[in-house]
Amino acid sequence: MANTNDFAGPGWAWYNRLLLRAFIVYAAITVIPLTPSFYSQDFDAGFSVVNYPWRWLDVLSQNNPWFFSGQGGKNYGGWLITLLGCFLVGAVWLWVEKQINKNKNILDIDTGDARLYNLFFVLVRYQVALRMSWFAIAKVFPVQMPFPTISQLNTNLGDFTPGKLYWLTTGVSPFFEVFAGVFELTATVLILFRRTATLGALMMIAILLPIWFVNIGYDAGVELASLHLLLLSLLLLAKDATKFWQLLIEHKEAAISYIQPPVFSQRWKRVGRIILKVGFIFIFLFYRGYHYGKLYAAGKTFKLPLDNGVASFTGFYNVEEFRINNRIIPYAPDDTLRWQNVVFEKFNTISIKVVKPFKLNTENKIRTTEYYGNIGRLFYGYDADTVKHVLILKNRADTSEKVVWNYTAPKPGRFILRGLDGHKDSVYIVLNRVDRQYPLAVKRNTKVKGD
Structure with missing residues (x-):
């Protein structure tokens, strides 16, 4: 050598x-x-x-x-x-x-x-x-x-x-x-x-x-x-x-x-x-x-939020009813105002499927991993007061946006949200959880709760 x-x-x-x-x-x-x-x-x-x-x-x-x-x-x-x-x-x-x-x-x-x-x-x-x-x-x-x-x-x-x-x-x-x-x-x-x-x-x-x-x-x-x-x-x-x-x-x-x-x-x-x-x-x-x-x-990763969500909330939800200022907005695949579906993650994120123009974020940063490189959904971090039934939502892409809503859960898997949106319009939203099976999760022998 x-x-x-x-x-x-x-x-x-x-x-x-x-x-x-x-x-x-x-x-x-x-x-x-x-x-x-x-x-x-x-x-x-x-x-x-x-x-x-x-x-x-x-x-x-x-x-x-x-x-x-x-x-x-x-x-x-x-x-x-x-x-x-x-x-x-x-x-x-x-x-x-x-x-x-x-x-x-x-x-x-x-x-x-x-x-x-x-x-x-x-x-x-x-x-x-x-x-x-x-x-x-x-x-x-x-x-x-x-x-x-x-x-x-x-x-x-x-x-x-x-x-x-x-x-x-x-x-x-x-x-x-x-x-x-x-x-x-x-x-x-x-x-x-x-x-x-x-x-x-x-x-x-x-x-x-x-x-x-x-x-x-x-x-x-x-x-x-x-x-x-x-x-x-x-x-x-x-x-x-x-x-x-x-x-x-x-x-x-x-x-x-x-x-x-x-x-x-x-x-x-x-x-x-x-x-x-x-x-x-x-x-x-x-x-x-x-x-x-x-x-x-612990089932966590630094590529996603570390704070736990409310376990009973986790899952995929269809939007059964959507009202703004007490006006019912019926479902339409091209409606840019109405929510199409909602996801509560196991961590403290709510994501909302909407049809609207999105600004694509391609900055590969830890704090933007949820929404960088994809469009189609709004991502909110949430804090829940399960005693007073209050949800505090903060937009993860624009942390200056914050809303406070009340919620009720008349039965497991059903949510009713009430409050004011970012434009100070009153909203009333009914969510129903849907049990879904994902072949990716089944192949991995992993049960994604609420899917």
Whole structure:
């Protein structure tokens, strides 16, 4: 097995030294939150960090460079500008080093390329592990792509974007999601250790290449993010490019390089390195995995609201009667005012099927997962006072919209709603629950309550 000096040393060509410095800069600026918007965001709205403080780990794992989110996750122009900027910084860095060393004897010059490569090797490995650990654990405990909700099961196929449809169809098969998560988690663990980093990088490429193409084909929103991780994984193999050519193309023997860890003379540095590595693995893999396991066991997912709804309300309801200002509005398939059906989810969401123009939301954010990538339904969060029989509804897309209604339940599965809508018109609505069977839920051997 070759060591570091086989590819990092005084004999390096100038372009290799330039690439090394440019990609050190790239690895650093893409893992450190540098954009003001990162610090100004509402972390609790996006990540529920108040009630779940360990979700700060997810904040770090899901931090995106400025060019990730632009243009629907396809800001290739911003990505190329960033790469160009990194190469310019790398060129200046190299030029400054040359000026410092120009009057020195060549035997006295220490470029430090081996140490810099070690820094690069650490930055890239841990950035890939930081980002992929979240994706892996959220699939091992299948909460990244949850099983479709009752609202989604009652949304027309044509009302979904391709990206949302891909997420839902993946969520239908938790077995596949868990399998993918185990594969991703294995690659993440391997990439954290120097002796297995090459194998981990190869597995990451096998994972990320189809993910990148899936995002291109389905417009799933993380196209550039997957390409970024794919590039970092490829960079981990760049040192052995000629070795892989010899092995795979020329069918010759070749030794894969081993990146030796830095040698520290002080004991506290040696101990500190071990503590940091063990701490990273414990916190981002075991500790977070434990909490995601608890989340899954409780039947929850951060892709959907975490607050429970009223269990007896859950189900699909037909709208039997609909009145505005005491005027009965009969059912018509093209009526833009009358509700067509209503869903009470097991969590505190009410969704309403209406025929009206919708503004499609394609921002892939945690707090908008219910309604991003699909149209056809209004989504409201609700609080219920089951003693006073009061429902407080807040529009999840426009939190400034709020209504307070009274309700009665003359018998199980029947609701009567009364109150004022957002236009201050009085409404009177009668809902009847309908028991429905969904082949997707039956195939999964899952009973969706009230369906």
